[in-house]
Amino acid sequence: xxxxxxISVKMSLFVTHGKVFVWDTDDVMKLRExxxxxxxxxxxxxxxxxxxxxLGLPLQLAPDEVTLxxxxxxxxxxxxxxxxxxxxxxxxxxxxxxxxxxxxxxxPLFIGERRKxxxxxxxxxxxxxxxxxxxxxxxxxxxxxxxxxxxxxxxDDFNIDDxxxxxxxxxxxxxxxxTESPWKSRMTSIHxxxxxxxxxxxxxxxxxxxxxxxxxxxxTSGTKFGGDFLVYPGDPALFHSFYIAVCIPHHDKLxxxxxxxxxxxGATVRKTVIxxxxxxxxxYYTSLQWTGIT
Amino acid sequence: MAVYPELRDHPKYxxxxxxxxxxxxxxxxxxxxxxxxxxVRGWFDVRTHHCREMNLVxxxxxxxxxxxxxxxxxxxxxxxxxPADMKKYFSAIKLENIETNCLTLAVYxxxxxxxxxxxxxxxxxxxxxxxxxxxxxxxxxxxxxxxNDLSKYIQQFTDERQTHGxx
Numbered sequence: 001x002x003x004x005x006x007i008s009v010k011m012s013l014f015v016t017h018g019k020v021f022v023w024d025t026d027d028v029m030k031l032r033e034x035x036x037x038x039x040x041x042x043x044x045x046x047x048x049x050x051x052x053x054x055l056g057l058p059l060q061l062a063p064d065e066v067t068l069x070x071x072x073x074x075x076x077x078x079x080x081x082x083x084x085x086x087x088x089x090x091x092x093x094x095x096x097x098x099x100x101x102x103x104x105x106x107x108p109l110f111i112g113e114r115r116k117x118x119x120x121x122x123x124x125x126x127x128x129x130x131x132x133x134x135x136x137x138x139x140x141x142x143x144x145x146x147x148x149x150x151x152x153x154x155x156d157d158f159n160i161d162d163x164x165x166x167x168x169x170x171x172x173x174x175x176x177x178x179t180e181s182p183w184k185s186r187m188t189s190i191h192x193x194x195x196x197x198x199x200x201x202x203x204x205x206x207x208x209x210x211x212x213x214x215x216x217x218x219x220t221s222g223t224k225f226g227g228d229f230l231v232y233p234g235d236p237a238l239f240h241s242f243y244i245a246v247c248i249p250h251h252d253k254l255x256x257x258x259x260x261x262x263x264x265x266g267a268t269v270r271k272t273v274i275x276x277x278x279x280x281x282x283x284y285y286t287s288l289q290w291t292g293i294t
Numbered sequence: 295m296a297v298y299p300e301l302r303d304h305p306k307y308x309x310x311x312x313x314x315x316x317x318x319x320x321x322x323x324x325x326x327x328x329x330x331x332x333x334v335r336g337w338f339d340v341r342t343h344h345c346r347e348m349n350l351v352x353x354x355x356x357x358x359x360x361x362x363x364x365x366x367x368x369x370x371x372x373x374x375x376x377p378a379d380m381k382k383y384f385s386a387i388k389l390e391n392i393e394t395n396c397l398t399l400a401v402y403x404x405x406x407x408x409x410x411x412x413x414x415x416x417x418x419x420x421x422x423x424x425x426x427x428x429x430x431x432x433x434x435x436x437x438x439x440x441x442n443d444l445s446k447y448i449q450q451f452t453d454e455r456q457t458h459g460x461x
Binding site: 250260266274277286289 | 369370371372373374375376377378379380381398399401409410411412413414415416417418419420423
C-alpha cells in the first residue's frame with residue numbers, strides 16, 4: 001500500500017538513449033515495496049566494480065513498468081539536456097576548486113590516520129630503533145655506560161611523537177566518483193514524449209501487465225523461461241513465481257504441439273503457463289498444467 | 295471376450311460415427327483415446343459424448359474410483375487452436391451434472407502416442423510443492439506395500455510347480 005504523506009512527491013525517472021533509469025536508492029526501495037515494481041539493476045557497485053555477480057544502481061525499468069507508473073501518476077520522466085562539447089570556464093573553475101578543497105581537507109586527515117598507526121606499532125618501532133643502535137655501536141666504538149642508555153631510552157618516547165609525517169601528494173588524494181550528475185539542477189528538463197505502447201503486440205503486452213499488476217502480483221521479465229512475464233505472488237526475492245505469462249492475440253492459432261511445448265516447459269519448472277489474450281476489452285486467461293499421466 | 299481386429303467394427307466407434315459422420319478422423323482419434331484411457335491408464339467409467347455445437351466427440355471419466363469426473367477433448371498435433379477457440383471449447387464442452395473449468399486436451403500423435411495436458415479457464419496456481427511431495431510419497435508407499443507379499447507369492451509359485459511336477 002502506498003505510504004500516505006502530506007506532500008506526495010513524484011519520483012524521478014531519467015531517460016537516457018530511450019531507456020529509463022532510477023538513480024535514487026530510496027526511490028528504488030519505494031518502487032519495490034509500495035508499488036510492486038521490481039526493475040533490473042544494471043550498474044557497477046562503486047566498492048566492488050570488477051565483478052558482475054551483484055550489480056548496483058541505476059535500476060533500469062521495462063517500458064511496461066514506466067507506462068504503468070506514469071499512468072498511475074507515481075512518477076515523472078526527466079531527460080538531461082545534451083552536454084555541449086565546449087566546457088565553459090566557469091564550470092571548469094568550479095570543478096578544479098572542488099578538487100583542490102577536497103585535497104586540502106584530506107591532508108590533516110591522512111596525517112591523523114598515520115599517527116594513529118604509528119602509535120599502534122610504537123613498541124615494534126622502539127625495539128627496531130634499539131636494535132639498529134646496538135648494531136651501530138658494535139660496528140663502531142665500545143665505550144658506552146648505562147646512564148647514557150637510559151637517557152636515550154627516554155628520548156625514544158619523545159621521538160615517536162615527533163616523527164615527521166609528510167603531507168600526501170595531490171595524486172594520492174581520494175577522488176569522489178559521482179553516481180549522480182552534480183550539475184543536475186542545470187541540466188534536467190521534463191520529458192513528455194513517452195510513446196510506449198505503440199504496436200498491437202506492445203499494447204497486448206501492456207494490457208496483460210497492467211491487469212496482472214492490478215491483481216496484486218509482482219511481474220518481471222519472462223525471457224529466462226521462454227515467456228513474456230514471470231508472475232510472482234509476492235516479492236521475487238522471497239517467492240518463486242507461479243506463472244509464466246505468454247501473450248497471444250485472441251484469434252492467433254497455436255498448434256496442439258505448441259500447447260504441449262508450453263505445458264512441458266511449465267511442468268519441468270513447477271510453474272503454470274498462462275496464455276493471455278484480449279477478448280471484449282478484457283484480459284482472458286487460459287492456464288496449462290501437466291496432468292501427471294506418463 | 296469380443297475382439298475387434300477392425301476398429302471400425304467396435305461398437306463405440308459405430309455409435310460415435312453416427313453422431314458426426316463427416317468427422318471421421320476426429321471420431322477415430324476419440325475412440326483411440328477411449329481405449330487408451332480404459333485399457334492402458336485404467337480409468338473408471340469412461341464414456342463418449344457428442345458435442346453438438348462443435349460437432350465432435352469428447353470423453354468423460356475418472357482417473358481413480360474416488361477422483362472427480364474429468365472431461366477430455368481428443369485432438370491431433372496439427373490441429374490449430376486459438377485462445378478464442380479455447381474459450382468456445384470451455385463453453386461448449388460440458389456435461390449436465392459437472393461443474394468444472396478444466397478440460398484435458400488429449401493430443402494424439404500419428405504413431406498413436408497420446409499426451410494429456412490440462413487446460414483451465416482463468417488463473418489456476420500451480421500445486422503447492424508440499425502437496426506434490428506428499429502425493430509422491432504416498433504413491434511410493436502404496437507401491438512398497440503391494441510388494442510386501444511378493445516373496446510369499448514367489449514361494450507359493452515355486453512350491454506349486456514342484457508339487458505338480460513337470461508333467
